[in-house]
Amino acid sequence: MKLLLIFPAAKSKFFGSSFAFRLPFLSLPIIASITPPDVETTILDERIDSIDFEKHYDLVGITVMTPLAPRAYEIADTLRKKGVKVVMGGMHVSARPEEVLGHADSIVIGEAESVWPVLIEDFKNGKLKQKYQADEFIKLASLSNFNRELLNRDKYVPVEFVETTRGCPFGCQFCCVTKFFGGKYRTRPVDDVIAEISKFKPTTKRFSLKNVVFFVDDNIIGDKNHAKELFKRIKPFKLNWLGQASVNLANDDELLTLAKESGCMGLVVGFESFSGAVLEDVGKKQNIKHDYLEVIRKIQSYKIGILGSFILGFDQDDETIFEKYWEFVKKSGLEAVYAGIMTPYPGTRFFDELNSQGRIFDYDWSHYDCSHVVFQPKKMSPETLSKGYRWTLKKSYSLYSIFKRLHKTKAYPLLVWPMNIGFSLSVNRLLKSFD
Numbered sequence: 001m002k003l004l005l006i007f008p009a010a011k012s013k014f015f016g017s018s019f020a021f022r023l024p025f026l027s028l029p030i031i032a033s034i035t036p037p038d039v040e041t042t043i044l045d046e047r048i049d050s051i052d053f054e055k056h057y058d059l060v061g062i063t064v065m066t067p068l069a070p071r072a073y074e075i076a077d078t079l080r081k082k083g084v085k086v087v088m089g090g091m092h093v094s095a096r097p098e099e100v101l102g103h104a105d106s107i108v109i110g111e112a113e114s115v116w117p118v119l120i121e122d123f124k125n126g127k128l129k130q131k132y133q134a135d136e137f138i139k140l141a142s143l144s145n146f147n148r149e150l151l152n153r154d155k156y157v158p159v160e161f162v163e164t165t166r167g168c169p170f171g172c173q174f175c176c177v178t179k180f181f182g183g184k185y186r187t188r189p190v191d192d193v194i195a196e197i198s199k200f201k202p203t204t205k206r207f208s209l210k211n212v213v214f215f216v217d218d219n220i221i222g223d224k225n226h227a228k229e230l231f232k233r234i235k236p237f238k239l240n241w242l243g244q245a246s247v248n249l250a251n252d253d254e255l256l257t258l259a260k261e262s263g264c265m266g267l268v269v270g271f272e273s274f275s276g277a278v279l280e281d282v283g284k285k286q287n288i289k290h291d292y293l294e295v296i297r298k299i300q301s302y303k304i305g306i307l308g309s310f311i312l313g314f315d316q317d318d319e320t321i322f323e324k325y326w327e328f329v330k331k332s333g334l335e336a337v338y339a340g341i342m343t344p345y346p347g348t349r350f351f352d353e354l355n356s357q358g359r360i361f362d363y364d365w366s367h368y369d370c371s372h373v374v375f376q377p378k379k380m381s382p383e384t385l386s387k388g389y390r391w392t393l394k395k396s397y398s399l400y401s402i403f404k405r406l407h408k409t410k411a412y413p414l415l416v417w418p419m420n421i422g423f424s425l426s427v428n429r430l431l432k433s434f435d
Helices: 027-033 066-081 091-095 097-101 116-124 177-181 190-197 224-237 247-251 253-261 276-282 292-300 321-332 349-356 382-396 399-406 413-434
Strands: 002-007 040-045 059-063 085-089 106-109 131-133 160-162 212-215 240-245 264-272 305-312 336-341
Touching: 002 027, 002 066, 027 040, 027 059, 059 066, 066 085, 066 091, 091 097, 091 106, 091 177, 097 106, 106 116, 116 131, 160 190, 190 224, 224 253, 247 253, 247 264, 247 292, 264 276, 264 292, 264 413, 292 305, 292 321, 305 321, 305 382, 321 336, 321 382, 321 399, 336 382, 336 413, 382 413, 399 413
Parallel strands: 002 040, 002 059, 059 085, 085 106, 106 131, 160 212, 212 240, 240 264, 264 305, 305 336
Antiparallel strands: none
């Protein structure tokens, strides 16, 4: 039996195949790792390789995030016309199962690890079902160490992706993590993480830093005791690692010290909004009592860089938000910044609310990339939001702005300077696509 697993290419100019950095991913290698060994499995990332529709496969699996859905449907429809069976899974499938079934022979709803072996066995026996639904969230102790060699690794930035937790208890209105991965943190045994990391081989290909790891957890410090044990245990490996963390990291000097000593180069921090009313309304209450500049200075004092993430277009935002954002960026000293347009992803409370109000006017999922306005904002026109967003991107990633933000940085200049130049190139491509 021959199985092909596909990661479709997004049409987005910022996060699609034209993005300056091509990063590996976890979902399909994890699926491949739990596929029976008698199945000949191939992984294809359409961002770097084209699909040969004439090549024979018995079964094709496609992972589907919302902005990838239109391309995923094109691929699936082409393959099914040739008689190939197609199964789809991922967040968009869980949010819109009936829609996806119009393009697939079978779908997986929820985390695939618990149902995938059953699906493969059913397929072998000619009993493939239309739906496979995970009844519960998996225990992370059951995660297998997957074979990274199934990826075309020479075509990616040499960064290893590692997962140590899943889930989030906060349930922000705009985020689908809680619904898909659960409303509490599930932690992976640190022994298992260490066993995975111990197999990594240092590389210097196209990058001057060795042992670079990105921890993909939505909040690596969500369980602080787990995080502290993890940081202590990975210290001997001399990693250079990146991750995502919440603003309350700034409140814990022990955690900051351990993060730095374990090799933390930088963290993505979701600031989202400057408005306490917005944060309260969308459920990001953990941010309300923090002074963002103090948070930034505190984390940076440990020589840990910060990519600050913001969202533009909340219901309380008016056209003054763009100037406020730009003024903050100028004085923030952030090592990197990202601003996206508020996007009502299917499966979120934000989507349900706007949809019930008749405020969503664009259901082209390829536009759900945080770069397009797909709904009617409350305090400005869609055109104003779109133009303001492009203005903030242009300002934030001009070469002058990059220099002003980074000329005093102490956090890994060999990382942050190339990263910002890469972002600038990607932003320019995106801006040209709007002309």
